[in-house]
Amino acid sequence: MLSISGVHTFYGKIEALRGVDLEVGEGEIVTLIGANGAGKSTLLMTVCGNPRAARGRIVFDGTPITGLPTHEIIRMGLSQAPEGRRIFPHMTVLENLQMGATISDPQYLDDDLERVYGLFPILKERQDQRGGTLSGGEQQMLAIARALMSRPRLLLLDEPSLGLAPILVKQIFAVIKEINEREKVTVFLVEQNAFHALRLAHRGYVMANGRILMTGSGAELLANEEIRAAYLEGGKQKQ
Amino acid sequence: MAGETSADHTPIDAQELFKEAGATALVVFALCFSLVGFKTEDVPGGLDIITRFDDVLVATALAFIGRAALVLLRQGYPLPVLATALPVTILLIVLHFSDAVFSTDTAAVLKRFLPFGAPVIDWLVTILAAVFAIRAAIARQRAGSTMTTEEREKAMDRIGARVQRAARILGPLILGFAIILPFLPMADRRILDIAILVVTYIMLGWGLNIVVGLAGLLDLGYVAFYAVGAYSYALLAQHYDLGFWVCLPFAGLMAATAGIILGFPVLRLRGDYLAIVTLGFGEMIRIILLNWYEFTKGPDGLSGIPRPTFFGLPFTRSPPEGVETFHSFFNLAYSPTDRIIFLYYVILVMALATNLFTLRIRKLPVGRAWEALREDEIACRSLGINPRNTKLTAFSIGAMFGGFGGSFFATRQGFISPESFTFIESAVILAIVVLGGMGSQIGVVFAAILLIGLPEIFRELHQYRMLAFGAAMVLIMVWRPQGLLAHREPTLHLPERPPDAPRVAGAAK
Ligand SMILES: Nc1ncnc2c1ncn2[C@@H]1O[C@H](COP(=O)(O)OP(=O)(O)O)[C@@H](O)[C@H]1O
Ligand SMILES: [Mg+2]
Numbered sequence: 030m031l032s033i034s035g036v037h038t039f040y041g042k043i044e045a046l047r048g049v050d051l052e053v054g055e056g057e058i059v060t061l062i063g064a065n066g067a068g069k070s071t072l073l074m075t076v077c078g079n080p081r082a083a084r085g086r087i088v089f090d091g092t093p094i095t096g097l098p099t100h101e102i103i104r105m106g107l108s109q110a111p112e113g114r115r116i117f118p119h120m121t122v123l124e125n126l127q128m129g130a131t132i133s134d135p136q137y138l139d140d141d142l143e144r145v146y147g148l149f150p151i152l153k154e155r156q157d158q159r160g161g162t163l164s165g166g167e168q169q170m171l172a173i174a175r176a177l178m179s180r181p182r183l184l185l186l187d188e189p190s191l192g193l194a195p196i197l198v199k200q201i202f203a204v205i206k207e208i209n210e211r212e213k214v215t216v217f218l219v220e221q222n223a224f225h226a227l228r229l230a231h232r233g234y235v236m237a238n239g240r241i242l243m244t245g246s247g248a249e250l251l252a253n254e255e256i257r258a259a260y261l262e263g264g265k266q267k268q
Numbered sequence: 269m270a271g272e273t274s275a276d277h278t279p280i281d282a283q284e285l286f287k288e289a290g291a292t293a294l295v296v297f298a299l300c301f302s303l304v305g306f307k308t309e310d311v312p313g314g315l316d317i318i319t320r321f322d323d324v325l326v327a328t329a330l331a332f333i334g335r336a337a338l339v340l341l342r343q344g345y346p347l348p349v350l351a352t353a354l355p356v357t358i359l360l361i362v363l364h365f366s367d368a369v370f371s372t373d374t375a376a377v378l379k380r381f382l383p384f385g386a387p388v389i390d391w392l393v394t395i396l397a398a399v400f401a402i403r404a405a406i407a408r409q410r411a412g413s414t415m416t417t418e419e420r421e422k423a424m425d426r427i428g429a430r431v432q433r434a435a436r437i438l439g440p441l442i443l444g445f446a447i448i449l450p451f452l453p454m455a456d457r458r459i460l461d462i463a464i465l466v467v468t469y470i471m472l473g474w475g476l477n478i479v480v481g482l483a484g485l486l487d488l489g490y491v492a493f494y495a496v497g498a499y500s501y502a503l504l505a506q507h508y509d510l511g512f513w514v515c516l517p518f519a520g521l522m523a524a525t526a527g528i529i530l531g532f533p534v535l536r537l538r539g540d541y542l543a544i545v546t547l548g549f550g551e552m553i554r555i556i557l558l559n560w561y562e563f564t565k566g567p568d569g570l571s572g573i574p575r576p577t578f579f580g581l582p583f584t585r586s587p588p589e590g591v592e593t594f595h596s597f598f599n600l601a602y603s604p605t606d607r608i609i610f611l612y613y614v615i616l617v618m619a620l621a622t623n624l625f626t627l628r629i630r631k632l633p634v635g636r637a638w639e640a641l642r643e644d645e646i647a648c649r650s651l652g653i654n655p656r657n658t659k660l661t662a663f664s665i666g667a668m669f670g671g672f673g674g675s676f677f678a679t680r681q682g683f684i685s686p687e688s689f690t691f692i693e694s695a696v697i698l699a700i701v702v703l704g705g706m707g708s709q710i711g712v713v714f715a716a717i718l719l720i721g722l723p724e725i726f727r728e729l730h731q732y733r734m735l736a737f738g739a740a741m742v743l744i745m746v747w748r749p750q751g752l753l754a755h756r757e758p759t760l761h762l763p764e765r766p767p768d769a770p771r772v773a774g775a776a777k
Contacts, residue, residue, distance in 0.1 A: 077650060103652035115647035117640050128640050131633060132652035
């Protein structure tokens with residue numbers, strides 16, 4: 030569904046991605062893990078066209094999207110909950126969700142609202158509250174829900190677990206699974222929380238210094254000694 | 269700004285105080301010594317140099333004191349600042365108004381104690397002292413009452429919300445008053461003229477509010493579109509002999525087009541950069557008007573601009589043979605105020621149309637996209653919004669209302685020249701929007717009354733209007749950057765569904 034090959038991305042002279050190859054198949058949850066600064070967010074943003082890939086090819090559903098402006102890429106059925114949530118702080122929950130539905134047909138609005146409220150019931154209770162006054166977990170839920178409002182076939186998530194209490198992390202990951210299984214949305218999940226991400230995902234990639242180091246199924250990567258040593262120190266607890 | 273250090277623990281850092289204040293004083297002295305200290309003066313037989321070292325010393329001392337006050341505030345000592353600044357402010361104000369209180373002779377003596385003897389600069393010093401006093405008072409109160417910045421923000425926001433709720437009642441009341449105003453006994457020609465002026469600025473404020481308040485694009489050249497509207501109407505009317513109502517849509521269209529042409533290359537710029545470029549555009553338009561003599565008559569301006577008619581009925585006392593006029597058609601005695609009242613209603617309707625348009629469009633996707641863009645452009649892009657086109661619509665629609673306002677200005681004045689479209693106009697309109705609270709419709713009304721109405725009514729204030737503007741803006745920026753009454757009302761509420769309504773969780777796509 031999403032195919033990335035040989036992508037290089039620069040910030041000025043800094044080469045943040047040094048030739049990345051990555052595939053996300055229809056119906057999968059694929060996770061990308063790696064330390065801070067590895068280039069995970071940059072890869073996600075490059076897929077969305079900002080910054081643009083200096084070299085390489087990105088194909089979504091058979092259509093090359095390398096070099097298209099972000100808003101055109103998004104209209105092809107791909108949606109993103111960017112790093113740092115980026116909800117609209119002065120708009121209410123409901124208005125945030127409406128903004129998420131910008132590119133979809135207004136006739137689906139009510140259905141889609143019910144759908145995301147079904148996934149995140151708390152958002153329904155908070156629908157008239159301003160986004161900026163939500164707790165961190167609620168904001169993250171809103172960011173995901175907003176991304177779902179455009180009825181994407183591929184959902185890109187950037188560190189949805191960042192800064193959340195463990196119980197909330199489990200809750201969010203459970204919803205991601207539900208989105209994937211019940212709604213048949215393909216998910217590309219960028220995470221630092223490698224333990225949870227690898228348990229959830231069908232396949233995983235490990236990134237360091239702008240390159241893919243390793244790839245395999247979630248279970249394989251979880252069992253890998255190197256990865257356990259490098260990325261799972263914090264996640265060794267049971268569950 | 270109360271400082272991280274609390275007054276109970278750390279003593280005043282005197283070394284830092286003298287070092288900073290001394291350095292500032294030195295810089296001021298170095299700058300002033302040649303710039304202020306010597307002045308050339310025309311004397312019979314050539315130029316003479318006079319010296320003004322006293323002013324240099326005063327300026328240096330003031331710089332020292334001011335910087336010391338800043339340092340004290342930063343170190344958490346508002347009390348000494350307050351104790352100095354407040355009496356000084358009061359003293360200076362008393363000195364300023366001494367001719368009103370004392371006899372002329374005493375006043376003349378007293379006025380000599382003003383620091384510089386030049387009214388504007390003395391007022392500036394007074395305002396600065398007042399700013400220090402207010403800041404010290406706020407810092408002190410905050411230290412005492414433990415009210416954090418955030419709480420204060422919340423409190424102001426609550427006030428904003430309350431005003432907005434009150435606006436639902438207040439709005440119709442003000443509107444009702446505006447409608448019957450011409451028939452009130454106090455409504456003489458002067459009051460009506462002022463009312464027309466105020467409503468014009470309300471309309472311009474509402475128009476600019478679309479650009480600045482909703483879309484968050486800081487436009488310092490709004491007057492350019494006002495000018496385009498005015499000249500479009502005047503030129504169309506003169507060359508093609510068309511009336512106001514026919515030209516109005518064209519003028520709006522021209523202004524909107526100008527908005528697109530100007531906006532297209534610059535709207536990728538953000539914040540300050542956009543502000544500077546729009547400011548430049550405002551000046552460019554004025555300079556073009558000034559220099560394109562064959563087309564615009566340059567500094568001479570355009571005169572004889574036709575007045576608006578009431579469905580084709582002109583407001584003249586003695587029309588040419590066979591032309592029906594307003595008073596003859598309705599069998600009224602001719603009264604020159606009829607025309608003024610008519611103009612008043614014209615601008616009132618135009619302003620209300622602007623307001624209704626804004627209220628309506630805020631609820632539509634494009635209006636909500638403007639607001640979203642102001643809040644977070646990156647998020648907007650990742651939701652599939654095209655930022656450039658969205659900004660361009662806001663910019664050109666705002667420009668269109670500016671153009672309507674300009675046409676009205678032209679028809680009311682009957683004469684326009686580039687002088688009417690200086691940067692000051694942009695600044696005043698922007699001040700109305702910012703003071704009113706960006707995005708707040710009722711705030712614009714209050715701010716226009718405050719900034720346009722009051723100075724017109726109290727002519728004596730006129731002289732200090734720009735100074736008061738500046739001071740007000742500085743205070744607002746220090747105290748509450750989003751504007752006094754900024755509080756955003758949600759644009760939509762869902763009707764409550766029954767709690768047991770079926771959930772359509774995995775709805776098919
Ligand atoms: N906007 C930017 N400008 C310049 N350098 C950036 C920018 N964003 C990220 N980088 C750099 O690119 C590298 C990868 O960053 P990022 O993709 O955010 O990593 P990750 O998401 O894996 O933590 C880092 O070295 C970071 O400093
Ligand atoms: Mg990141």
